[in-house]
Amino acid sequence: MKNTKIMLPTVLAVALMASASCSTQSSSETPAGGSDTTSYPPVETGKANTDYKPAFEGQTRIAGVKTTTPFEGKVVTDKLSSPWGVVDLPSGKLLVTEKAGNMRIVDPSNGNVSEPITGLPKVDESGQGGLLGLALDPAFESNRMVYWVFAEPANGGNHTAVAKGRLSDDESKIENAKVIYQALPTYNGKLHYGGRVLFDKDGNLFVSTGERSDLETRPQAQDLKSGLGKILHITTDGKPVAGNPFEGQADARPEIYSYGHRNPQGLAFHPETGDLWNSEFGPRGGDEINIVKAGSNYGWPVITYGLEYSGDKIGTPVIQQKDGMEQPVYYWDPVLSPSGMTFYTGERIPEWKNNLFIGGLSSTHIARLVIENNKVVGEERLLSSEGQRFRDVRQAKDGALYAVTDAGRLYKIDKK
Numbered sequence: 001m002k003n004t005k006i007m008l009p010t011v012l013a014v015a016l017m018a019s020a021s022c023s024t025q026s027s028s029e030t031p032a033g034g035s036d037t038t039s040y041p042p043v044e045t046g047k048a049n050t051d052y053k054p055a056f057e058g059q060t061r062i063a064g065v066k067t068t069t070p071f072e073g074k075v076v077t078d079k080l081s082s083p084w085g086v087v088d089l090p091s092g093k094l095l096v097t098e099k100a101g102n103m104r105i106v107d108p109s110n111g112n113v114s115e116p117i118t119g120l121p122k123v124d125e126s127g128q129g130g131l132l133g134l135a136l137d138p139a140f141e142s143n144r145m146v147y148w149v150f151a152e153p154a155n156g157g158n159h160t161a162v163a164k165g166r167l168s169d170d171e172s173k174i175e176n177a178k179v180i181y182q183a184l185p186t187y188n189g190k191l192h193y194g195g196r197v198l199f200d201k202d203g204n205l206f207v208s209t210g211e212r213s214d215l216e217t218r219p220q221a222q223d224l225k226s227g228l229g230k231i232l233h234i235t236t237d238g239k240p241v242a243g244n245p246f247e248g249q250a251d252a253r254p255e256i257y258s259y260g261h262r263n264p265q266g267l268a269f270h271p272e273t274g275d276l277w278n279s280e281f282g283p284r285g286g287d288e289i290n291i292v293k294a295g296s297n298y299g300w301p302v303i304t305y306g307l308e309y310s311g312d313k314i315g316t317p318v319i320q321q322k323d324g325m326e327q328p329v330y331y332w333d334p335v336l337s338p339s340g341m342t343f344y345t346g347e348r349i350p351e352w353k354n355n356l357f358i359g360g361l362s363s364t365h366i367a368r369l370v371i372e373n374n375k376v377v378g379e380e381r382l383l384s385s386e387g388q389r390f391r392d393v394r395q396a397k398d399g400a401l402y403a404v405t406d407a408g409r410l411y412k413i414d415k416k
């Protein structure tokens, strides 16, 4: 969703500041509003899994940066159950998916969590499956349409699917839920569903799908006849968008936008360039941030900066770069387990403008990446003292970042 710059009324902002505060983190050595460009050593100090060399300087372990504006991460609620995606409604309340198959509405002004919203199709919540990312229709205020990604149970296993439905006027149920797209083939596994969905400026959807992890399905990331390991570009009816890169090409699915992805769980548009960026789980040592371009190949499982979790090397030959395959803008070794992400466009913390914020699961922090000319030039770890697996981070219309964690917390991250 595009973010806007409408500020929250002062009264509500004060109420928010006064609401439940379980924890705070701040960096307050310099005056409020400062913009410190000092570089620090890279935030990653752990041993890398490999001795692979990056394709260009600054592709990994970039210099550290520190936010100088005092800020804090407050727990709005800890009553969610494995929340996976969060979006803000026009009312300022937040619509959240929970992995087991529920949506709920959270009121950030008081932390209230609604009963489960009914009417959603059943999900397969085994392993990494379940109810995943969501997006509001750009015309939500008039049509109240919600789109979501989920692991759909099917004969022979499950697959990543996209559905839509109308949020009832009383916000208690999804009406006329309909599955609009299935990323086939169905597979009997429980890993790597991808799972984010994002509207573009033309009112079409970008959807990320995983390659289901196993050696058996992994090669399908390179297979244009498979829906696995892809970024897809579909209409709100689940049809390929006209002009997609493989349109009219034999032996290719016309809904595919890019391929060679492993398990992309983050999608966001760069606010200045308009480019689509993704975050993607690599194997052990190869988590990536990419700029997603139409028709491009992102390399998995042919090239990667990581190892198998067994420690075995990946690929024959074992290579990290190849002509015709895109290099990540940035990668992590050791890994972050990057999930939902967003670019900050708010005004309250000026030094965060156009920075990328990525929820880290295994790393238990939010990564802040400073980006200039499509390169990462600084990295910071936020909320690392919280010990939380951050699943999604999103900016709401009040200009704050909201982040959900696997342990059921919703954080509001804002200027102190």
Ligand SMILES: [Ca+2]
Pocket (backbone or CB within 6 Å): 260, 288, 298, 299, 300, 303, 326, 327, 328
């Ligand atoms: Ca890649």
